[in-house]
Amino acid sequence: MIRFVLKRLALALITLFLLSVVVFAVSNILPGDVGRSVLGPFATQESVDALNEQLGTNRPIVTQYLDWAGGLVQGDLGMSLQRQVPAWDILRPAILNSAKLAVLAFLLCIPLSILGGVIAALRYGRATDRGITIAGISLAAMPDYVSGIILILIFGIWLGWLPVTAQWPDGAGPLTQIEYLLLPAMTLSVVLFGYIARITRAGVIDALDSDYTRTAYLKGLPSSVVIRKHVLRNALPPTIAVVAVQIGYLFGGLVAVEFLFNYQGVGLLILDAARFNDLPLLTAGILLIGTVYLVVTFLADLLYATLNPRIRLGSTE
């Protein structure tokens, strides 16, 4: 087990290093002249040179990378150009906001989508199964903001039950915050439902088809016991792994939903950084999203291995 963990950890660290190289290359080589691309075509050459001097972007590219990566290792994500404060100070509250939204979305959708997947698998090939599967494909395929607009129209405007922006008034208590977050969280749940239900369904169908399930039925166990103790116990680990990877993606994929609901999370922050050409803040935010994804995937692998000894023991050989 320890060898498995170390191997996965080393792999994650290598990937993180390469990600930092790619991100650095995109933000420092693609724009050509960084100072010019930040200040625009009408700035004077002196101010462009001064900015390049201030940012250190007139030095050799390898020196710049080493300097930047050295800062990252020590927890220095760089300065925001537009707001002139350390990028981390802006990112931290945004991360907290995005995390609140993501957690609420998962609490809403995991029970429903696992239930949906299990029901679909138990009714395999029948109308209920077709209905759940088609709904899942369609909802997962739609851009999240499109589902968001439809939910806003129904629950926010026509029924008038929920607020249509996510930004709660200052000093609002946890319950009010949840009320404001419900519509965006529902929007995300709608997207996730398709993925999670689909994986659950596939896992349950496999388990239902297996020898141990047949044996359990043949030895006369009631079907509720078979499903609970034999089918679900085998079918859920892959689902958990998929859910965990989705958390990683969800975290960075919130741009459109946060924009639609005007919610100050990481996604909206990245969008603003892009709009204002704040490349240092944009780079820091993107690297952070990649890191969260890699950490979550690593943890998901560990969780999956813990739940499934075959993987754990097989890969240590």
Next chain:
Amino acid sequence: MSTVVATPEAPRSEARAARSERIRLLARSPLVIAGAIVVAFWVFCALFPGVVCPYNPIFDNNFPPNEHPSWAHPFGTDTNGRDILSRVLAGSRAILQISVLATLIGTVLGTSLGLLTGYLRGVVDDVTSRFIDAILSLPLIITAIFVVTAVGNSGRWVVTLIIGLIFTPVIARTVRAGVLAEAELDYVQAAKLRGERRQYIMFSEILPNVMSLVVVEFTVRLGYAIFAIATLGFLGFGVAPPSPDWAAQIYQYYTLIDPYWWMTLFPALAIASLVVAVNLVADGVREAYER
């Protein structure tokens, strides 16, 4: 040519039989047919906007603005006094053009990269695969926003190229896996022993055998391309007004959703219908090829 080698007709007719079998499977699925009809409708609108639009989507702007949906304007009019139905029908052109072209770019580049890394193996393959993993740890939309900002240009063709480049690693990874399996088979060994050149083996021997993977990848990625372009457009990186474009219309009008809901709802439904239809077809294609 030695007489031991099988005549080329045999495998070809077998391939043809497999293809007609797949088409039969596709044509039997009601979901695939429904999806194909919707896609065909939007392609027709994109090709012949003059035939389907009741009014000119850009220049007929003298109607009373902000009108509710009515018999004269089933989808209402926008703040500029234009007929929204016409703008929605004509709006399929931009998104279809960009997404099909971007997917083609990604498929061609990704297939080539997958063939190269999967067949040549070695250090190049190891390094490329690790880089691909690193790039894929970022969500599609985030990567797209990042690259568009770094390039400093969100014109239509720049976005097309960027989406195509972003798809390249994913497609390369899938094709590479297929190539790895093929490279072990006898026909590849035979071609090597005949002394064929590498390019010939990769593109004339292996490529036809991983083509089904490429077709599946293309249809699946097309769905993602439409998704990505519609999202970028909504975030303000898209087709410039006044050209009709669904995502740009939503970007422009979603803050007016109360009370002018029709300006946002109809373009949103158009995006939903196209994306869902493409995904239904892609799902059918994947099932037909993977059995």
